[in-house]
Amino acid sequence: MNQRTIFFVSDQTGVTAETLGYSLLTQFDSISFRHVTVPFISSPEKAEEVVRRINQVAKVEGTKPIVFSTLVQDDIRAVISRGDCLCLDFFDAFVAPLEKELKTRSSHTTGKAHGIQDIVAYTRRIEATNFALAADDGAHTREYDQAEVILIGVSRSGKTPTSLYLALQYGVFAANYPLTDEDFERGDLPDSLKSRRQKLYGLTIEAGRLQQIRNERRPESNYSSMRQVQFEIREALALYKRYGVPFIDTTECSIEEIASTILNDTGVSRHLRP
Amino acid sequence: MNQRTIFFVSDQTGVTAETLGYSLLTQFDSISFRHVTVPFISSPEKAEEVVRRINQVAKVEGTKPIVFSTLVQDDIRAVISRGDCLCLDFFDAFVAPLEKELKTRSSHTTGKAHGIQDIVAYTRRIEATNFALAADDGAHTREYDQAEVILIGVSRSGKTPTSLYLALQYGVFAANYPLTDEDFERGDLPDSLKSRRQKLYGLTIEAGRLQQIRNERRPESNYSSMRQVQFEIREALALYKRYGVPFIDTTECSIEEIASTILNDTGVSRHLRP
Known part of the structure; x- marks a missing residue:
């Protein structure tokens, strides 16, 4: 019985409503939630349709759905608020105090201007x-000059998803270089990295977790043996120490946490707003 | 003078505070904002340090900074609220009505449990x-069986960033296939796509914008000529029409909008919460 239906309603993509709602719902972990995202509700007519869905759920389940919404226009919000639900709209909650503090009226317009700013942001992100x-997996070391940060770490420590996340979320130019036996036998970083020491950021991971990840990929191999995994992690950490490379243990971190920590530690700027 | 400083303060990465704050600030486009993200404020002592920064800015600029925060713990939030600023905390605003509706107390704990749920989500995202x-650029058509959606479109229409965004943001398995002269000369989709027609989703883009993008990459080439660009777009649209492939014009869309529209149109589920 302890299940509730959640609607994320937005005049745009719904990402902000989802972000808002999920953060709040993690605070109520005894309840199980069913999620419905309803994006692009840009007219009162579309909102009426959403209200019909909400009321239908309320009737069938016998409890009010909870609606997290990001609706800029008052008329659309007014329609949703007539539904049989708990409505938590985030413009509703925060626009008034902001208007007061900024001594200006908000524009109340849906969506962004899609002007030059957006094209700049889009281009930055694609680039x-x-x-x-x-610059993935050390493919083109000549591109290190353009990199804002160069992630280093052993295979499967999280470099590729982190560099892609830094690109897509923040427009940051992140290269990555995999530390391998070749580096460990030489006992040193390659020259291409030593000369760009101030851009390096290391990833490490607990041996047990890394073995598990590698084992799914290549079971029963030297690559996924505990001995090899422990060796690589130890050698990588020794290099981080020797060259003063800051690093993060990714074992219990989400990609967001890894990316945010890297920006915080290195001072690299966010080029995009989320 | 019309500039205000914004602090995004979080006990975690700050992504939620940034997402919420930026959405609100787009409503006040006559004002220019300076942004400071302060993540991982997990103790009252760290919060005191943030308050010193806030008060310093207030003193120098002569206006109150605006603080968007996502702070779960009451004691940390209490410290921030003593700063010389407008504090908009989003747990503060919404937890009380949720507790009332759900008839349960929220856990008030910072961060997630980092339990099995997180490992499942992390693994899904990496996979x-x-x-x-x-499965980028048609490299491995045998992987189409595993794909939840297969994006098709001409070169530089946005396939790769969109498929990566679908992976990182939602854990969705998205392959992509570039439509090229080979397909247009044959006048048909390859068999590997025809047999998976229900998974296809098309991207299109305005000729002027595509030419601009291609021209930055390979100036003065056939690839970036208006004639070639118009030809490819027209032929791609003809194929979408012939096979009933739904499609989106990406010209004025952000990657979030493209991704959200694809999920909405196809009914593919989000596997991850943002």
């Missing part, structure tokens, strides 16, 4: 993504 | 990202 792909 | 990379 950063292409950069991350081109 | 989806690796899948998008492996």
